Amino acid sequence: MRAVFKRDLRSLYTTPQGYVFSGAFVLVMNIFFHFANIIGFSSDLDSVFAFMLVVLMFTIPVLTMRGFSEEYRRGTDRLLFTAPIKLGSVVVGKFGAIMTAFGSTLLLMTLSYIYVIILFGSLNFSEYLGHMIAILTFAAVYISIGLFISALTSSQMISMLVTLGTFTALLLLDIASDVMADSLAKNLLTPFSLFKRYDTFSRGIFSVTDLVFVATCCVFFLLMTTLILHRRRHGAKSRRLQLAAFAVPALAVLVLVNLLCGALSERFFFKYDITRSKVFTLSSQTVTILRELPEPVTITVLSTREGMNAVVRDEDTGALYHLADIRDSLEKYRATANQNLHLQYIDPDLNPGWVRERDLTEQAGYYSIIVESNRRTKVLSVHELFETQELYDIDGSIINELLVGLRTEQAITSAILNVITEMLPQAVILTGHGEYLTEYLKWFLSVCNYDIEEINLTSHDIPDLTELLILAAPMHDFNERELNKLDRYLSGGGNAIIAFDPAMPELRALELYLAEWGARFERAFVLDSDLNYGRPEFILPILETEPILEMPVTGGRFLLTMGARPLTLLWETSGNRATTPFISTYDTAYAKVFDADTIITSLDEADGDMPGPFILGAISEQFRADGSGNMVVFLPLSVIVDEALSMPNFLNYQLMISLLSQIQPELNLDIAPRDFMTVPLAVNSAEVFWLAVVMLGVIPLIPIAAGIGMWFARRKL
Numbered sequence: 042m043r044a045v046f047k048r049d050l051r052s053l054y055t056t057p058q059g060y061v062f063s064g065a066f067v068l069v070m071n072i073f074f075h076f077a078n079i080i081g082f083s084s085d086l087d088s089v090f091a092f093m094l095v096v097l098m099f100t101i102p103v104l105t106m107r108g109f110s111e112e113y114r115r116g117t118d119r120l121l122f123t124a125p126i127k128l129g130s131v132v133v134g135k136f137g138a139i140m141t142a143f144g145s146t147l148l149l150m151t152l153s154y155i156y157v158i159i160l161f162g163s164l165n166f167s168e169y170l171g172h173m174i175a176i177l178t179f180a181a182v183y184i185s186i187g188l189f190i191s192a193l194t195s196s197q198m199i200s201m202l203v204t205l206g207t208f209t210a211l212l213l214l215d216i217a218s219d220v221m222a223d224s225l226a227k228n229l230l231t232p233f234s235l236f237k238r239y240d241t242f243s244r245g246i247f248s249v250t251d252l253v254f255v256a257t258c259c260v261f262f263l264l265m266t267t268l269i270l271h272r273r274r275h276g277a278k279s280r281r282l283q284l285a286a287f288a289v290p291a292l293a294v295l296v297l298v299n300l301l302c303g304a305l306s307e308r309f310f311f312k313y314d315i316t317r318s319k320v321f322t323l324s325s326q327t328v329t330i331l332r333e334l335p336e337p338v339t340i341t342v343l344s345t346r347e348g349m350n351a352v353v354r355d356e357d358t359g360a361l362y363h364l365a366d367i368r369d370s371l372e373k374y375r376a377t378a379n380q381n382l383h384l385q386y387i388d389p390d391l392n393p394g395w396v397r398e399r400d401l402t403e404q405a406g407y408y409s410i411i412v413e414s415n416r417r418t419k420v421l422s423v424h425e426l427f428e429t430q431e432l433y434d435i436d437g438s439i440i441n442e443l444l445v446g447l448r449t450e451q452a453i454t455s456a457i458l459n460v461i462t463e464m465l466p467q468a469v470i471l472t473g474h475g476e477y478l479t480e481y482l483k484w485f486l487s488v489c490n491y492d493i494e495e496i497n498l499t500s501h502d503i504p505d506l507t508e509l510l511i512l513a514a515p516m517h518d519f520n521e522r523e524l525n526k527l528d529r530y531l532s533g534g535g536n537a538i539i540a541f542d543p544a545m546p547e548l549r550a551l552e553l554y555l556a557e558w559g560a561r562f563e564r565a566f567v568l569d570s571d572l573n574y575g576r577p578e579f580i581l582p583i584l585e586t587e588p589i590l591e592m593p594v595t596g597g598r599f600l601l602t603m604g605a606r607p608l609t610l611l612w613e614t615s616g617n618r619a620t621t622p623f624i625s626t627y628d629t630a631y632a633k634v635f636d637a638d639t640i641i642t643s644l645d646e647a648d649g650d651m652p653g654p655f656i657l658g659a660i661s662e663q664f665r666a667d668g669s670g671n672m673v674v675f676l677p678l679s680v681i682v683d684e685a686l687s688m689p690n691f692l693n694y695q696l697m698i699s700l701l702s703q704i705q706p707e708l709n710l711d712i713a714p715r716d717f718m719t720v721p722l723a724v725n726s727a728e729v730f731w732l733a734v735v736m737l738g739v740i741p742l743i744p745i746a747a748g749i750g751m752w753f754a755r756r757k758l
Contacts, residue, residue, distance in 0.1 A: 042126070045134030046141075053104070053142050060748025062103045063146045068741035069096050074154055079732055084162035084720040085317070086154065090172040091243045094236065097176075097183055098208040104139050105187025106201035109270075113195035128270040132188065132263055139184050144177060153740065157732065162722040163317075171247040171315040178255050179239060183208070185262035192269040211235060237350065245316030246369060312369065320447050320715040321369055323377060327454045327712065331378035338457055339383045340371060341411040343396070346386045353408065353423065360429045360444050364408060367426055370449040371410070382457075412456040416463070419456040425484065426452050428687065428716075444717060445688070451712045455488045465492045466508035466705050473497035475516030477542070481683040482511070485694075489701050498523040503530040509704055510535055514542040514678045519551045528554065532663075534671045536704045542678040543604050543635070556611055558661040559620040560675045563607045565632035567655055568644055572627050577644045578604050582626050582657055584692060600624065601691040603684065605677035607632050607655035617664045624658030624676060674700060 053059035073092050077083065111117075151173065158164045186207060191200040215236040235258075238251040314321040323331075342349065349368035354361055375384040387395055389407060396405055401420060405411060410421040428446030459465065468491035472478070478495075486493050486509075496503060498519070503510065503526055510530060519527070531537060539555065541562040552561065568577040581599040602624075610620045630653030631646045658676035679685060685693040698712075724732070 042130035042134040042137075045126070045131050046137045049135050049138035050141055052107075053138065055751070057748040057752045058103065058107060059142055060744045060751060062100055062142070064741050064743075064745035064748060065103075066096065066100045066146060067150050067744065068737070069100075070150060071153075071736040071741060075733055075736055078154070078722060079157065079724060079729055079736075082721040082724065084158050084722055085165065086151075086158075086169055086172060087243050087245065089154065090176050091239065093176055094179060094239050095212075097180055098212065099205065101143075101180065101183040101187055102201040102204040102208075104142060105184055105191055105204060106197040108135050108139070108188045108191035108200075109266075110191045110195055110197045110200045114197070128274065129267045132267050132270065136181075136184060136188060136263060139188075140177075140181060143180055143184070147173070147176065147180075150740075153736065157736075158722065161724050161728070163720040165315070165317040167315045168245065168317065171313070172242060175239065175242045175247070175252065178252050178259075179235065182235065182255050182259040182262070185259045185266070189262045189266045189269070192266045240350075240365070241312070241369075242315075244363065244366060244369075245314065246321055247313040247315050249312070312373070316715075317720065318716045320366075320717070321373060323373060323450060324712050327374075327450055328377055330454060330457065331374060331382060334379050334381040334457070334461070336414060336461055337381050337383065338412065338414050338460060339385065340374070340453070341413070342368070342371065342384075342386045343389045343405055343407060343409045343411070344386060345388050348388075349386070349408070355424060360424075360427065362423050362427055362444070364423070366447055367408075367410070367423070367449055370447070370453070374453060410453070410456075412453070412460055414460040417460050419459045421452050421456060425488075446717050447715045450715070452488055454712065455490055459490045462490065465490055467492045467494060467504060467506050468509040468511065469494055469496045469503055469507045470511045470513070471496060471498060471515070473499050474519065477513040477540075477678055477682070479513070479681065479683050479686075481686050482513075482681055485686060485697060486511075486701075489698070489705070491705075498526050502526055503535070507535060509701070510537040512537065512539045513681070514540055514545055515548065515551065516545060518548040519554075521550070524550060524554050531558070531671070531673060534663075534665070534669065536671050536673070538674045538676070538681075538700070540676055540678040540681055541606055541608075543606050555675075558673050559611050559615060559618060560659055560661060560673075561609045561611060562675075563609055563632070564636060565607050565634045565651055567602075567605045567607055567626060567630055567632045567653075567657065568646070569626060569630040569653070570644075570646060571629040574599075574601055580605060580626060580630065580657075582624050584696065585623050585625070599691055600680065600696060601685050601688065601693055602657060602677045603679040603682070605657045605679060607651070608657055608659055608675055610656060610659055618661060619664070620659050620661045622656040622659045624680075625656050626654045628652075628654045630655055672703070 070089070070093060074089055077088050077092075078086075151169070155164060155169065187200075187204045190204045190207065191197075194200050194203070211234075215234045235255065238248075238255060241248040241251050312321075344364070346368065349364045351364050352361055353364060371384055375382060389396055389405075396402055399411075399413075399418065401411065401418070404420040406422070408423050410426070412419045412421070426447070426449045427444055428448050429444055468486050470476075470478070470483070470493065472495050483493055491509065494504070507530065510527075543566045547564070555561070566578070567580060569580045570577050572581050573579050574581055580602045582602055584600045608622075610622060613620060632651040632653070632655060633644075633647075634649075634651065658674070658680070661673045661675070662670055663672070664670045680693055681697065685691065686697065687694075
């Protein structure tokens with residue numbers, strides 16, 4: 042085997058063949074890397090390796106066409122058949138030589154990618170290592186197929202064309218299974234798709250099960266190649282060795298290995314998260330909940346398991362959802378939890394009565410996730426499991442929604458807590474005064490397991506069991522009767538979040554009452570020309586959480602406020618109440634006073650503006666003799682609007698999680714949405730140009746020039 046390996050590896054680089062492969066492969070991949078990563082300013086390599094899988098279809102045949110076809114043409118196959126060496130060793134030696142040629146080219150090429158990413162961005166080494174192992178395994182099956190075909194013919198050209206045709210047919214079958222309606226044919230094609238197997242790695246999951254499938258395919262074709270050589274050694278008419286006699290048992294063994302691996306993976310989840318932000322890794326909080334689940338909980342997916350491979354478009358937002366992300370997350374839940382968690386897939390078309398019996402026809406649709414226990418049922422839509430960001434046109438209209446993260450763990454774990462909790466806390470959102478009503482905030486509170494109710498104080502009292510009250514930027518003042526209801530709730534130990542906005546008019550009665558809690562919002566508009574998110578009003582303030590929340594707020598770098606009024610704390614302590622600021626600006630901030638006689642014509646700092654720093658958010662706490670207490674949180678409305686809460690790269694979402702955890706710690710989860718966004722490459726135009734010169738010119742020319750030199754050298758022999 043060693044002799045065959047050395048001879049074949051040497052022959053690849055004493056002829057132009059190996060150089061042609063290396064030059065063409067490196068040139069095509071460097072072009073893609075240049076546009077996808079350097080010009081695209083991306084540090085992630087998943088798209089590069091996914092594209093590489095397609096490129097290998099057209100380059101691997103160049104390496105494998107000589108495998109045995111050249112031996113047949115030159116008559117050297119008789120030497121192999123009469124040599125004191127097993128034919129299996131011959132096959133493995135040739136396979137190893139081609140794998141070494143490909144692997145060395147791949148390693149040297151990707152090292153240049155790593156260097157660029159480390160120099161200008163941030164390398165996710167686990168992603169790189171996982172993709173390298175995967176692409177080498179997938180290349181191995183390509184090479185084994187190519188060697189098998191080359192063992193069938195003495196023509197290198199026929200070998201190359203048939204190998205290329207086989208790979209193209211595999212790709213077409215993969216495309217056909219995508220567009221094919223659910224049927225027996227689709228169910229048979231999908232498990233054997235090599236390209237769908239690699240989709241798992243493209244999404245950032247290192248799947249041992251998929252690698253075992255690909256590796257067994259490689260072993261099968263190497264065995265078949267060995268059998269072909271045995272038949273040629275003993276003659277085509279010899280019946281000593283029949284292909285079917287060996288192929289069928291070998292195939293059966295390989296199928297059993299894959300079935301066993303698949304069965305084990307359902308329980309032990311042989312998949313590993315290689316994403317930068319650990320999108321598919323469960324938090325310690327979720328793991329504890331799942332392992333200590335006290336009663337049976339069933340998670341039902343309204344789809345077949347195969348149907349969760351689909352990519353669906355949200356008709357309202359245009360966002361594209363990869364349902365496999367949900368499926369893999371749910372199966373991670375099943376593998377982690379104790380025996381009380383059950384996961385099932387139900388096709389709603391075949392089982393319409395299942396949904397109807399539970400009276401979920403209006404709530405649940407295709408691909409909905411239904412979490413249920415003996416206490417209650419929680420329905421989650423696909424949209425609730427993904428984090429999206431709205432894209433705006435220049436006129437301010439929403440063009441589309443971009444998928445930026447995954448919030449499956451937050452939603453599923455909260456739903457499990459929801460259905461096993463005996464009594465859910467109640468949150469009241471005040472209405473009737475022109476308040477800002479945000480659907481995202483309602484969803485957020487429901488995820489945090491609050492039973493939400495909208496109350497108009499004009500006609501209703503605040504329910505006695507209310508744990509949290511939300512007052513979001515009222516536009517009309519409160520009367521005495523309404524303020525008495527509010528005071529009875531807060532003085533009696535209720536918690537509240539009160540948000541103010543620069544657009545609010547003067548609300549004299551409400552502001553006088555809130556002064557009793559030590560806070561007053563000034564009639565001014567806070568700006569910062571230096572520390573902002575693209576615009577002076579999009580302030581990036583200081584978030585001081587440790588002294589108040591007794592826990593770090595993680596999940597992003599900055600808190601985002603898109604318009605705020607300065608907050609004045611009237612006292613630090615007064616009786617049994619104390620105030621503490623937790624959001625403040627830097628001293629680069631300034632505020633423009635607005636009133637009936639003032640018109641703001643520019644957002645730039647000018648004479649007469651109030652100098653910073655300013656307090657933007659504070660907590661007023663009330664203490665009782667028995668040690669209990671409650672708090673009123675004052676903050677800018679822009680901290681909790683949809684646009685801010687739905688952006689996982691900012692701290693707004695995590696801040697709200699932390700605040701609610703102080704109010705209802707047993708039901709709230711410190712789980713932020715997992716960010717899909719990549720780390721950008723910080724390259725300027727000059728660096729882009731020189732990288733193009735090196736990667737598109739210098740590096741590919743090295744093997745191409747060597748191949749041309751080798752060709753001229755051989756012509757002189």
